[in-house]
Every structure is written in structure tokens, then in C-alpha cells.
Amino acid sequence: MSWTERVRAAVQVEGQQLCRRWRALLLLTVLPLAFYFASSGHNPQAPVIGGIALAFSLAGAAIFASLAARAVDHRLVLSGYRPIELLLARLLVLEGYGTAVAIAFSAVMIAKSDPARPGLLITGVVLVGIVAVPFGLMLGALLPSELEAVLVMIGAVGIQLTVDQMARVAKLLPFWGPRQLLEGALGTPISTAHAVETGLAYAAVLLAITFALANRRLRIASHARPTVQPPIA
């Protein structure tokens, strides 16, 4: 069986598990909406707050997906999966879900807030999702406790929401690029290309760290490697 078939099987399972966590997903989706609607009446920055708050939902979903599979991943690798295949499947499902939610959420904010540059708002919110998923996966790989992982995530997203965007610390946090885009959507002059590149670069670095952590945690001794496994390429 080829690596694509193994990834397809893993994607199917990840999708099923995600759908079966629908109550948690519903709550996670309502959370950024609550942030947005709580501030939309009086704060012109409401789309920025709502957009960044989406990171709570998507990074949270990624943390739960990652930690729920922690005990099983090692056994799956022993059976023949490669760590990168399991990570790829999780990433595809969560990014797919994240993009769908981001587009729907953007539509709500565009309808209510009428931003100066709606295209930038959609790009910014989608980029929040693109960064939030690897951020959550990395926390799930790094911290074995749900509580610890969630607290770090809340801390990082919360600081990104509250700190002055020109401050040095803001530029070091994961959602600086998407936040720039959301500010740009409201009329602030920004470099769109730089913001997108920063967000994508951050996502790539987070993914690389996640993969390195997963590879280290899931490595098995050479005598245990399944002998019949087609090459990945």
C-alpha cells in the first residue's frame, strides 16, 4: 500500500474524529464570534479582535487532536505509518476545517463591519487559521498535558491581541502577520506581501518544529521497523 493510501486512511479517521467532537467544535467556533460581537458595537477594531480570536478555536482543536492520538501514534508507527504521514493527515483535516470556518467567519464580519478592504480581511482570517493549526500541533507535541498546552496557547494569542503591534514582542508572536493584514483591512497602511510572508514563514517553522518533535517521540528501533513499506516518494 502506498504512502498516499496510508495518508488517505489517516485523513478519513482524523475527519471522523473531528466531526464527532462537534460539541467542542461548536463551542470553539462560538468563542471568536463572541469576541467579535462583544466588541463590534463600540470598537472599530472588532474584526481584528474577532479574527485573531479564531486562533483560540483552531489552535485548540489542533491541541486536542494531537493529544488524543498521543498514545496511539507510536503503535501506528510500529504498524507501518511514518510520523510525517500521521502529521500530514492531521494537518490536512484541520487546515481544511480551519479554512472553511475562517471564510464563513469573514463573511459574517464583512457583512456587519463593512471593512475598507474586505479581501484583506478574508486573507488575514484565513492566515490566522494557517498559522493556528501548526501552532496547536506544536504545543500538542511539546506539552503532554492538555491544560499546559491550552494555557500556553491562551497566553500567546491573548498577548497578540492586547500588546501594541509595534512592540518588539508582538513581532515575535505567531499571529503578527495575520494581525497586520486585519489592521490593513480596516485601512491602516501595511505591506501585504510582508505580512503574508511572515505568517507563512511562521507556519512553516512551527510545522518543522512539530515534525522534529514527532519524529523524535515516535522513533522506533531499527529491528522493529516494518520491512514491507513502499518508499514515500
Next chain:
Amino acid sequence: MMDASPSRAALEANRISKQYRRKQVLEHVSLRVSGGEVVALVGENGSGKTTMMRICVGLLRPDEGTVHAAGQIGYCPQQPALLDLLSAEEHLMLFGAALGLPPAVAIETGRAILSDLRFRVGDPTHAGELSGGSRQKLNLALALLGDPSLLMLDEPYQGFDHGSWVSFWEHVATWRTQGRATLIVTHVLPDPTAVDRVVELTVPASVSGGKPR
């Protein structure tokens, strides 16, 4: 079905030592399991049975010593490693894909194994809602999927009712006649003939203050 001959070692672990932080868990432990042989790994709590099993399976690296294994490994961990939101058949498809089995074959083969283990075949209940014994049966079935020649089972019958426990040891006898090599961590044997050899682990002398047996 199995190609391991009774004389050939399917698993050979030599002088395995392992420390956790500064605590010596295993000290120069060796064991050998051949095709058609059942070896019980026994010992008091904290004697390092699960650590030894994880080293033999390849999930943990020893500080010293070597492990050689031949053939495909079927591993049943002590704690069921399952995804709580998936049914038994969804587990079979997921693990089957890793083993190169098309979904239909994985389900058909897995159903036969589960039926042998007295699991209610076709039960759509998610693993997280199954009883402890049923979870353990699914855990064991996943180890048997793909027809492995080397079975490493870490207390695989926890939560089994008496009938399932008796049936489990009947299966062990069948695996022996099929030529599989089987290593079982166990506290209870139905009778002395159920296994070919017993390897007893003791708390290392450096920890207990006594001499190794």
C-alpha cells in the same frame, strides 16, 4: 502460514540494561524466543517487565545491550492504545492501511479475530464507550491483524471475563502450533504447560540491595 522454525530465534535480547533517571530498572537481562515458542515474562511490580517489553518491541532504547527481531511484530500494550471516538471496524481500517491491507480485507480479517476473542462483531460503539474487557480485546485484535510472526503481549487479558481468559490461553496454544513466537507479560498462568519457558525479572540488586536471581 508462519515461516519461523522452532529452533530459529524470532526475538533475541542480550544483556539489556535500562535506567530511568538514576533508578536502575533492568540490569543485563537477556531473553530469547523462537518460532513456535511461548515465553512468559514474569516478576513483581516494578521489576521492569513493561520496560523490557517496550525495549523488545522497539519503542524504547536500552542503555546497554542489543535486540534482534525477525519477522513482523504484533504488539499489544498493557494500556489499550485506542482512539476513543472510533469504532472497532474503523480501528481495523486504520491499522490495516498501515499493514498494507485494503479496507475490506482489514475488516474481514479483523472481524474473524474479534469473533474468536468473543467480541461483539459489528458493534458500532466507539472505543471510549466500550467496557474495559472489550477495549482490551480490540487492543489485542489490532496486535494480531496482519498475521504477525512475533507476538509481544503485555498483560493482554486485563478485564477479560473468565471464559475469555480461558479462550485467550487456548489461542496462545494455537499460535504455538502455528509456529508463532510469543512473549507474554503475565502474572497468572492457567497451568505450567501453557508456556515453554518462564523468564523472571527481579528488581535489580543496585535498587533492592540484594543479589540478582
